[in-house]
Amino acid sequence: MSDQYILAIETSCDETACAVVKNGTEIVANVVASQIESHKRFGGVVPEIASRHHVEQMTIVLAETLKKAQLTIDEMDAIAVTEGPGLVGALLVGVNAAKALAFAKQKPLLGVHHIAGHIYANRLTKEFEFPLLALVVSGGHTELILMKEHGVFEIIGETRDDAAGEAYDKVARTLALPYPGGPLIDQLASEGDDTLHFPRAWLEEGSYDFSFSGLKSAVINKLHNAEQRGEEIKREDVAASFQASVVEVLSTKTHKAAKQYGVKQVIVAGGVAANKGLRAELNRIFAQENMELLIPPLHLCTDNAAMIAAAGSIAYHLGHRADWDLNANPSLSLERYSLRNKRDSCN
Amino acid sequence: MNILAIDTSNQTMGVAVLKAGRLAGEYITDVKKNHSVRLMPAINQLMSDVELHPKDLDKIVVAKGPGSYTGVRIGLSTAKTMAWTLGIPVVGISSLEVVALHGILFNQQICSFFDARRGLVYTGLYQGDSINELKPIWDEENVLFEEWLIRLKEEGKPTVFLSQDIELHKAIIEKSMGDLAIIPDDVYHVPRPSLLAFAGMEKQHDSVHALIPNYLRLAEAEANWLKQQEKENNG
Numbered sequence: 001m002s003d004q005y006i007l008a009i010e011t012s013c014d015e016t017a018c019a020v021v022k023n024g025t026e027i028v029a030n031v032v033a034s035q036i037e038s039h040k041r042f043g044g045v046v047p048e049i050a051s052r053h054h055v056e057q058m059t060i061v062l063a064e065t066l067k068k069a070q071l072t073i074d075e076m077d078a079i080a081v082t083e084g085p086g087l088v089g090a091l092l093v094g095v096n097a098a099k100a101l102a103f104a105k106q107k108p109l110l111g112v113h114h115i116a117g118h119i120y121a122n123r124l125t126k127e128f129e130f131p132l133l134a135l136v137v138s139g140g141h142t143e144l145i146l147m148k149e150h151g152v153f154e155i156i157g158e159t160r161d162d163a164a165g166e167a168y169d170k171v172a173r174t175l176a177l178p179y180p181g182g183p184l185i186d187q188l189a190s191e192g193d194d195t196l197h198f199p200r201a202w203l204e205e206g207s208y209d210f211s212f213s214g215l216k217s218a219v220i221n222k223l224h225n226a227e228q229r230g231e232e233i234k235r236e237d238v239a240a241s242f243q244a245s246v247v248e249v250l251s252t253k254t255h256k257a258a259k260q261y262g263v264k265q266v267i268v269a270g271g272v273a274a275n276k277g278l279r280a281e282l283n284r285i286f287a288q289e290n291m292e293l294l295i296p297p298l299h300l301c302t303d304n305a306a307m308i309a310a311a312g313s314i315a316y317h318l319g320h321r322a323d324w325d326l327n328a329n330p331s332l333s334l335e336r337y338s339l340r341n342k343r344d345s346c347n
Numbered sequence: 348m349n350i351l352a353i354d355t356s357n358q359t360m361g362v363a364v365l366k367a368g369r370l371a372g373e374y375i376t377d378v379k380k381n382h383s384v385r386l387m388p389a390i391n392q393l394m395s396d397v398e399l400h401p402k403d404l405d406k407i408v409v410a411k412g413p414g415s416y417t418g419v420r421i422g423l424s425t426a427k428t429m430a431w432t433l434g435i436p437v438v439g440i441s442s443l444e445v446v447a448l449h450g451i452l453f454n455q456q457i458c459s460f461f462d463a464r465r466g467l468v469y470t471g472l473y474q475g476d477s478i479n480e481l482k483p484i485w486d487e488e489n490v491l492f493e494e495w496l497i498r499l500k501e502e503g504k505p506t507v508f509l510s511q512d513i514e515l516h517k518a519i520i521e522k523s524m525g526d527l528a529i530i531p532d533d534v535y536h537v538p539r540p541s542l543l544a545f546a547g548m549e550k551q552h553d554s555v556h557a558l559i560p561n562y563l564r565l566a567e568a569e570a571n572w573l574k575q576q577e578k579e580n581n582g
């Protein structure tokens with residue numbers, strides 16, 4: 001069987017990314033143009049600015065990717081692109097660029113779900129064994145996803161309000177840390193102690209859902225009250241106490257779900273997978289279980305296009321093909337995305 | 348020369364194909380629908396109708412704005428990526444110029460504009476002449492139309508007004524310009540992708556990577572940020 005090459009584009013938020021992946025598992029080239037420096041002055045990602053950067057960067061990133069891969073578009077089997085979820089204006093740049101590429105070279109076009117991408121980032125380091133459980137944690141997502149086969153995703157738990165990464169950013173802002181604040185909280189937390197004992201949102205018995213808005217409010221209230229009374233609370237302790245609550249809930253629920261569904265692998269994906277506190281706790285828990293814990297290297301945790309190519313490779317195998325009317329879908333559902341793959345593979 | 352022209356910068360979506368330098372096909376709609384969904388199917392249909400394969404294209408011409416930020420980006424992402432992929436030149440032409448091209452045969456001063464809400468417009472002033480050339484007279488601006496029309500009135504020249512948003516501003520144009528305002532029938536206000544294609548045929552092409560939208564306006568967050576910086580520097 002000949003090798004399969006997928007070229008992918010990802011522009012769902014503030015990274016303009018392009019990659020070529022061989023056989024769904026091997027990175028040939030992976031280029032990410034980050035806009036973080038540009039958004040810093042605004043204290044967060046500004047959608048209009050992100051879209052403007054994407055349209056300026058797109059062909060430059062494409063050219064660099066193919067140069068690094070030492071391949072041409074003609075050698076690609078298909079073009080994959082993140083169709084959602086994400087910022088609609090940002091997604092549109094990638095989707096239209098992908099359509100232009102695919103049309104110009106008459107190649108198959110694949111629409112990929114961003115979270116499917118985050119999960120498949122792991123397949124670039126280790127082959128999947130089913131059933132597997134994925135904990136997806138990022139600025140926009142906190143989800144527990146069960147997979148029994150390739151390309152089919154079942155959400156067993158998700159956040160009812162803020163995503164974990166969003167809570168990190170808000171707490172960071174309250175502590176007057178510069179954007180992006182998540183990594184800085186992780187850093188501060190390692191220098192402090194859980195002295196404030198913030199609440200843990202367990203929700204109903206047996207639920208795998210999450211909630212972080214109560215915790216976020218508790219942190220903000222605590223700081224506010226201390227300020228009014230003229231008390232000094234160590235920032236390190238605030239960060240450590242906040243992180244302790246987030247990490248305990250995330251890892252306990254992941255552990256319970258992994259046992260209930262008898263999974264072989266547990267995958268951690270998304271930007272927050274880079275969090276050292278979370279990594280350490282999950283490593284500790286799963287060291288005692290007969291399950292494999294997979295956390296991808298840092299550059300594959302954050303948004304990139306190699307993960308979209310990896311997920312696109314499966315979509316390609318399953319026979320999914322997007323039409324020329326492919327659109328950006330800012331609220332694309334993961335479960336409906338899997339159903340589509342299933343349906344298409346039956347045709 | 349085979350040229351594909353794309354305009355998604357405003358509500359009118361247009362695609363045209365020139366084959367061996369002659370207009371082979373043109374597709375225009377003026378409906379409130381998503382350009383992202385409809386652009387590539389339109390290109391695909393038109394190219395197949397005129398029996399042209401993407402690899403046969405020699406140049407891509409795109410309307411680069413001003414207009415809807417999203418619409419402009421859909422056109423530019425498509426045009427730039429397709430040109431880069433095929434290794435052919437790309438030319439960006441102002442969307443205001445595309446509308447103004449419709450008035451070229453009037454042999455008059457031409458003002459094309461797009462409504463930009465709250466009394467603002469994107470506008471430019473051109474001179475048409477009989478040898479089919481359009482010369483910019485004033486720089487394009489994002490400006491209060493009322494103020495701009497006062498300046499124009501001072502010139503005292505008859506001016507053709509062309510815009511899809513003509514009805515919104517007809518009263519103020521007629522009030523300011525009186526008899527100097529020439530407002531033609533509906534069809535002349537529609538930007539034609541075929542005119543865009545012809546205008547791009549002779550024009551010096553842009554560097555694919557460097558071609559960027561002609562927004563004529565900073566992103567709101569950036570404008571606010573600059574204002575804030577100015578305040579801090581003065582205060």
Ligand SMILES: [Zn+2]
Binds near residue numbers: 114138270271302303
């Ligand atoms: Zn992401």
